[in-house]
Amino acid sequence: MTAPRATKTRTPKIRENLPAPQTAEGLFFHYTPEEAAQWTPFSARTLRDRIAAREIEYVFNGRDNYLTGAQILSLNERYTVKPFSKTHTRVAA
Known part of the structure; x- marks a missing residue:
């Protein structure tokens, strides 16, 4: 006989009405990786x-x-890639 397979998966709890990180309240607010993923270029x-x-x-x-x-x-x-701006120099004739 084999053991029953686990069917429960852990779903992260994301709080509602989170302040945005760029606001005054959000600068010092603690976000879980799941909550922070929506504002970063990375997954949780x-x-x-x-x-x-x-x-x-x-x-x-x-x-x-x-x-x-x-x-x-x-x-x-x-991790923001800034555009490359090439400086143009004029050659004196």
Whole structure:
């Protein structure tokens, strides 16, 4: 006889009415990786993996990992590709 297969999957709980990270209240608000994923170029899984590898800044409260709004903004700034502007120089004839 085999053991019954687990059918429950863990769905992350995302709180409602979260402040945006760029607002004054959101800069110091603690977002879970699932909540922060909507404002970053990464998925929640990628954020959790990068936190575990200590590749990005995060807040650890003794049990869970969080990202503040300021950390989300700096993460977006770090991974934003800026357009290349080539300077044109004139050649004197």
